[in-house]
Amino acid sequence: MNLFTLFLSAMLINNIILSKFLGMCPFMGVSTRTSNAFGMGIAVIFVIFGASLLSYALYYLVLVPLELEYMELITFILLIAAFVQLTDMIIKKHSPTLYKQLGIYLPLITTNCAVLYVAMDNITQKYNLIETIVNSIAVPAGFMLMLVIFATIRERLQGNDVPKAFAGNPIAFIIAAIMAIAFTSLSGLV
């Protein structure tokens, strides 16, 4: 598979949110304002890229030589938790406003299943280093794209007269469903 195809399919066609339904928690939680969604997207790109590369190195340099491949789940979780902790510290130091806005969703990147999915997917698909790098950028980029698009729709929605039964989260879930339907039409692209 050439790299561009890999990038496109990881970002749009097999989009992590709309076709795999992973990472729904920040998708619903941090999408009320575009600026927050943007900050969250950058944080997720940083975490997924760093954690995936580290887990890739750990798997092929430590686990395979030691014949401990079955330990991948627990070691990857450890790496991801440490990496999120580091991101937390960096954001707290350099951007207190973003730290306040993200609130609980920042440490919750640890439990964002998208992060673990990318790290494990790189191993199970037997990607080489270049493909791993491309995949680890494309997947969170798709996540960020969807998060920002969704946040802009929700921002527009705030001024609208939503029926009382659908106000708040219900209408957001309906919009997410419509977005997912719209994105299935991309599946014939590659």
Added chain:
Amino acid sequence: MAIIKAVAMMLVIGALIGLFLGIAGKKFYVAPDTRVEDVLAMLPGYNCGGCGNPGCAGMASALVEGSCTVDKCKPCKADVKEQIKKYLAEHAK
């Protein structure tokens, strides 16, 4: 044998990550703002609401922000008022 190897590997990885995070924690340390708690400790703590703030905790954060003055606190004794004024002047940002 395999289990010993696995445990040893987890210990080594854990120790390395712990060391790294410890160093990073020192490097990215942010001093917490303790002024609100200090002022709150000096206020009488009746939560009477006479100053117009929601309780003494609200008063303390308003004092630190500068949106309120100590003189609005009615049950506060004169010498404590002076003490708080002095503290806020010393610890202004």
